[in-house]
Amino acid sequence: MYQTIQLIDKLEHTSRLTKEEWIALIEDRNDKTAQYLFERARYWQHKYFAKRIYTRGLIEFTNYCKNDCYYCGIRRSNRQASRYRLTREQILECCSSGYGLGFRTFVLQGGEDGWFTQEKLLELVRAIRKEYPDCALTLSLGERSKESYAELFHAGADRYLLRHETADDQHYRSLHPPELSAERRRQCLWHLKEIGYQTGTGFMVGSPGQTPEHLAEDMLFIRELEPHMVGIGPFVPHHETPFFQETGGTVELTLYMIGLLRVMLPALLLPATTALGTIDPLGREKGIQAGANVVMPNLSPTSVRKKYELYDNKICTGDEAAECRNCLNQRMKNIGYELVIDRGDYRSQIKEENHV
Numbered sequence: 001m002y003q004t005i006q007l008i009d010k011l012e013h014t015s016r017l018t019k020e021e022w023i024a025l026i027e028d029r030n031d032k033t034a035q036y037l038f039e040r041a042r043y044w045q046h047k048y049f050a051k052r053i054y055t056r057g058l059i060e061f062t063n064y065c066k067n068d069c070y071y072c073g074i075r076r077s078n079r080q081a082s083r084y085r086l087t088r089e090q091i092l093e094c095c096s097s098g099y100g101l102g103f104r105t106f107v108l109q110g111g112e113d114g115w116f117t118q119e120k121l122l123e124l125v126r127a128i129r130k131e132y133p134d135c136a137l138t139l140s141l142g143e144r145s146k147e148s149y150a151e152l153f154h155a156g157a158d159r160y161l162l163r164h165e166t167a168d169d170q171h172y173r174s175l176h177p178p179e180l181s182a183e184r185r186r187q188c189l190w191h192l193k194e195i196g197y198q199t200g201t202g203f204m205v206g207s208p209g210q211t212p213e214h215l216a217e218d219m220l221f222i223r224e225l226e227p228h229m230v231g232i233g234p235f236v237p238h239h240e241t242p243f244f245q246e247t248g249g250t251v252e253l254t255l256y257m258i259g260l261l262r263v264m265l266p267a268l269l270l271p272a273t274t275a276l277g278t279i280d281p282l283g284r285e286k287g288i289q290a291g292a293n294v295v296m297p298n299l300s301p302t303s304v305r306k307k308y309e310l311y312d313n314k315i316c317t318g319d320e321a322a323e324c325r326n327c328l329n330q331r332m333k334n335i336g337y338e339l340v341i342d343r344g345d346y347r348s349q350i351k352e353e354n355h356v
Contacts, residue, residue, distance in 0.1 A: 004033040012040055012263050016223060022216035025260070034256055041259040041291030044266035049293045051337045054269065054344030055325070056138065056296040057103035059094045060308040061086040065111025067142070068177045071207065073238035073309040074111050080240050082307045085115060086300070088124055094299040094321075095128055099135070101325050102341040106132070107161070107296065109140040116141075118148055122155045129156030136343040138200075143184060146191040153195050160192045161200040163231060166207065167221035168214045175207060189225060198346050200229030200269070205257055206249020207235040215257065223264060228346035229294070230261050230268055233275030236311035251280045255290040262291030269294050269346055278315050284328075285335050294344070295332075297324035 002024035011017055017025065025033075062085045068076045086094075095106050106128065110116070116124075121141070128137055138159035139152060149160065164185050166172050172182035192199045203218045204210075222230060234249030254276055261270055271294040272287025280286065284295060298305060298316055305317035316324055329339045 002028065004028050004030070005036055008033070008037055008040060008263065011260070015264050017219075019213075019216045019220060022219050023212045026212040026215050026256075029256055034252075034259070037256065037259040037263065038290050041262035042289070044262055045291050045293055048267055052293070052340045052342070052344075053288060053332050053337050054105070054294045054342060055103055055328070055339050056105045056107050056271075056294060057094070057098035057101075057299040057321075058107045058109060058296045059086070059091060059098075060109050060298070060300045060304070061091050062110035062113040062116060063304075063308045064113040064115065065142075066114060067112055067180065069180070070175055070177075070242045071204070071235065071238070071311075073240060073311055075241060078240045081309070084304045084307050085113065086304070088120075088127070090301065091124060092127060092131065094301070095132060095135075097321050098299045099132060101322055103297075103299070103325075104134065104341055104343045105136040105138060105159075106299070107138040107140060109161070112142040118151065122151060125152055125155040125157050134343075136198075136345070143180075143188050146195070149188075149191055149197070150195050153197055157197070159198040159200065159228070161202075161229065161231065162189055162192065163200075163202040163204075164189060164218075164221065165203055166210070166214055167203070167217040171207075171209055171214050174209050186221070189227070193225070193227075198228040199225075200231060201225060201227045202229075202231035202233075204235040204249065205232055205254040206247070208243050208246045210235075219260065219264065222261070226265065228269060229271070230265075231271045231273060232257055232261070233273035234279055236275050236278055236313070238309065238311045248279060251276065251283055251286065255286055258287055258290040258292050267346065269344060271296055274298075274315060275311065278311070278313055285331055288332070288337055289335060295328050295339070297321065297328055 007025045063074045065074050136158045139157050140161040169182045234254045236248050270292045272284040272292040276283035299321045
């Protein structure tokens, strides 16, 4: 019988567990285990980031998508979705507004929309890089060829977010149509790292059919990949998807997995996600206290916010960018943290101390 506290200690000292140990640590968790974990997570969070919370200005620039993922509200088959694409001028205006509010990282996120050709994306990346040379530019555009990723990197993109969603092949097939594969998704992530991107991945917590074994495989994959950022959030059903009647993920397990990620790879950039804030009014604050250190306020025009509906009841769809930032700033102050104007690059000093 594994002792969960001892497993947390082992994870902290070696950054590695076996699959069986991961399963035990997840299955046998309790309030005492969780509180101990969060204490250790905050230790590493404060050691490398103090109480600084990094902001990412999110620009959701298209909700068209060629894919038909069973959990996603902007899936191709959702005929009720009100589709939109931001123009180049609108996207640059979002950046301008965000820059004035202190954002130094922009995240361009969208569905896999063929209207935005490689040339259009390259032009957009170059324009943002030219206008904001001191800012980090993150792309979240789904699966692309290695050549496409490389061109976008050389045009000026610094980071790329591509959640693997689940590392188990069979579980992946249960969440996605046949033309998508976990192997292809993982290969894209390895390509991104090889090219030189600061690479982000992540998974849903509580997705339909998920087991502790699946979560153990996620943690093993993340340990192998060593990404710079990991974004996890609870599965939240959308009413126009095949999973509309499925039970959503919980705050409790999401926070626990955040804490485990912080202890395993202490230098991670780890967001407290909007999905977490959607299922709990204090979800993002709890995420920070569990070890997260990034928030992603929305810079998209309010006229399209509700249309980028990956899941039901998404928060902050009616707030202006300034309202979002000011609200988050106060929320972070309330729990003793501060939002900072900083690119917040991935920190590698942890290896210098032989923690990993």
